Amino acid sequence: NAGVTQTPKFQVLKTGQSMTLQCAQDMNHEYMSWYRQDPGMGLRLIHYSVGAGITDQGEVPNGYNVSRSTTEDFPLRLLSAAPSQTSVYFCASSQQGGSGQPQHFGDGTRLSIL
């Protein structure tokens, strides 16, 4: 039972570099989402997807891109990394969104931008 798998676990980037954070789930969940966790800020929603081919913005989408070509994968792209994007990133999934269903979270990617 892999659940939600995030790679890499840690990454250090230089300002201006690009990177893709990977997220995969094996539960055939329709809803997937990305959050960032910063000290004193809780988890903030970056982008979400309600199914393959459908994505939308969350609270803090600027500087991030997503796509959902398959049900299983939901990668998060940083096109030009900035120090303000230093954070811990969590991917989550649930059978459906919008009905209060609990989400399953990955163990996170800790990203540092120098």
Add this chain to the structure above:
Amino acid sequence: DQQVKQNSPSLSVQEGRISILNCDYTNSMFDYFLWYKKYPAEGPTFLISISSIKDKNEDGRFTVFLNKSAKHLSLHIVPSQPGDSAVYFCAAALSGTYKYIFGTGTRLKVLA
């Protein structure tokens, strides 16, 4: 504009006693409320939830109470155990919006 607030950053409780974690929200249209527990270096894990049509939901040692008029919910853990030491997040959801709003978390420490 923090729609979901956890005003206590930390809480310490003796083993065997009750832990009460609080959460306030501003949007009266929220339909569902969830609690998650998070250990260091792990992702949050779902604990318990409640629909806005209920005022109480219980699961073993965990009970969530919802006071809609006060826009307040609380998580009670009885009895508290050292393994309950973690950060607890409350989250709120509005049907049809596909967005979950999380609070800032409360770090619970259960003392043996």
